[in-house]
Amino acid sequence: MNHTGYRILHTSDWHLGNSLHDHSRIEEYRSFLAELKKIIVLNEVDALLVSGDIFDTGSPSNAALELYYSFLTSLNGTCCKNVVVTAGNHDSPATLNATRELLELLNVKVVATPDAEKHFVNEVFALPSEEAPQVIVCAAPFLRDAALQSSLGSEKFETDEQFVRAGTKAHFEKLQKLALELREKLGKNLPIVAMAHLYAAGAAPSENADDTEYTVVGNLENVNSEIFPPVFDYVALGHIHRSQKVAGEDRIRYSGSPLPMGFDEARSQSEVLLVDLEEGKLPVIRPMGLSLPRKLVTISGADLSEIREKVLRQDKETPGAWIRVQFTGAGTVGSLRQNLAEDFKKTSLELVHAEYVARVDNSHTAIEEEKDLSEFSPTEVFTRRMENEKDEMGLSQNPELKARVELAFQEILKAVQEGQVD
Ligand SMILES: [Mn+2]
CATH class of the missing domain: 3.60.21.10 (Metallo-dependent phosphatases)
Structure with missing residues (x-):
């Protein structure tokens, strides 16, 4: 040209x-x-x-x-x-x-x-x-x-x-x-x-x-x-x-x-x-x-059968894609990765990450103890903690302050994950 x-x-x-x-x-x-x-x-x-x-x-x-x-x-x-x-x-x-x-x-x-x-x-x-x-x-x-x-x-x-x-x-x-x-x-x-x-x-x-x-x-x-x-x-x-x-x-x-x-x-x-x-x-x-060399796709579902179904469908749509699974349902099913390993083997997809994603209401608190902390992302843990303490911290009436606290957390998390503070 x-x-x-x-x-x-x-x-x-x-x-x-x-x-x-x-x-x-x-x-x-x-x-x-x-x-x-x-x-x-x-x-x-x-x-x-x-x-x-x-x-x-x-x-x-x-x-x-x-x-x-x-x-x-x-x-x-x-x-x-x-x-x-x-x-x-x-x-x-x-x-x-x-x-x-x-x-x-x-x-x-x-x-x-x-x-x-x-x-x-x-x-x-x-x-x-x-x-x-x-x-x-x-x-x-x-x-x-x-x-x-x-x-x-x-x-x-x-x-x-x-x-x-x-x-x-x-x-x-x-x-x-x-x-x-x-x-x-x-x-x-x-x-x-x-x-x-x-x-x-x-x-x-x-x-x-x-x-x-x-x-x-x-x-x-x-x-x-x-x-x-x-x-x-x-x-x-x-x-x-x-x-x-x-x-x-x-x-x-x-x-x-x-x-x-x-x-x-x-x-x-x-x-x-x-x-x-x-x-x-x-x-x-x-x-x-x-062009993107590899697709990144999130599959979410409220139970394992829903997730399994979606995995099979996704395999046809985006073969070779990397997958994040998000379990959005109530309760717990143990290790998501172990539960889904066989399903992924049947596909060309790669299970890169699996996590529990909690709903924002308070109904999940009862089941929280049953879950393995490692299945929560750090952001997830932080968000839950903040939800529990938002009144004491004065965040309920101050959405701007809440947003700032969230941003500050993300900055710290990023620095920690990278092993560097800039
Ligand atoms: Mn950048």
Whole structure:
């Protein structure tokens, strides 16, 4: 596909190394990266931008590292002359920085740490090069407290929320200034692209009310999309896993994650965004659909026979799918996994997770003791406990506070599950 101007491909939130209940997803990632390369080559993409959360954890497995390096190496010699990778909240800046200079030799620019001492100049540069510039990129990684503080100077704030908002705003004001200075210096009216890994107000975490695991976490610290004034021709965001525009603005976008990061994020399609940038023109944005290598399906039922029936039906609809079973009935049947093992053997489906899902009313309390705690998800345990104590905690009359407590729990849970606190 021929084009004038400069063509970028925006993606984010790969979470390489992610696994689901101890089931490795390496094969899915292999398939995604092969498809991504195909899209890049077929569409003659000039530069690939990855807006954070390259890896699922701060210490990725060797298999995850190998995927990353072999993919970047495979772009060498293709139309895609430049790659920009920023660190997300899941990434360890040290891990990404360890090979930064080596990757620079492949024209892969890694921005993992805001360099306050050098006034953040490491985040602003021209692509493909200053000698033949076509676009200016402001590549901000996920801004941790230190980076926010150094953007702000000595100013103090009453709440974390205010601190994050003000710090992020100040940071992007600095990047904007640097970009304008660079544009002036290069003597062309170059388009400016921002990369960021954050929650922007006006973004919907999910269309699915059950999506809590990855998508809502951190919502307490969302920043106003006004921090991206129109001087930024395009804003390539990461952090929210569902592809979407922000605050109705075409030019401010989340590409979403290529793979759903759990059953709550199951979807029929993912995408990456092709963006054509040209001096003096509005960006032309085209979503490119990604096929999902493997379906994630939740099967729920109030008793085992209902679940068994649905498993057989699902096998015909989505052969090879990974299944989460949710038992919604009253009472208990012991280990769901053991009960259903034979049924799954007869199918091409894989039982990845089985859990009891309690109803929200209080009638389940009597049977609770009979159940094995391990069959409840941590969120489930927390929700029940909160339901029991909501009056004492003053949450009954204050739904906003209740939502905040739930969000805080999800953040802590995520940090614990990842074995890292960020
Ligand atoms: Mn993410």
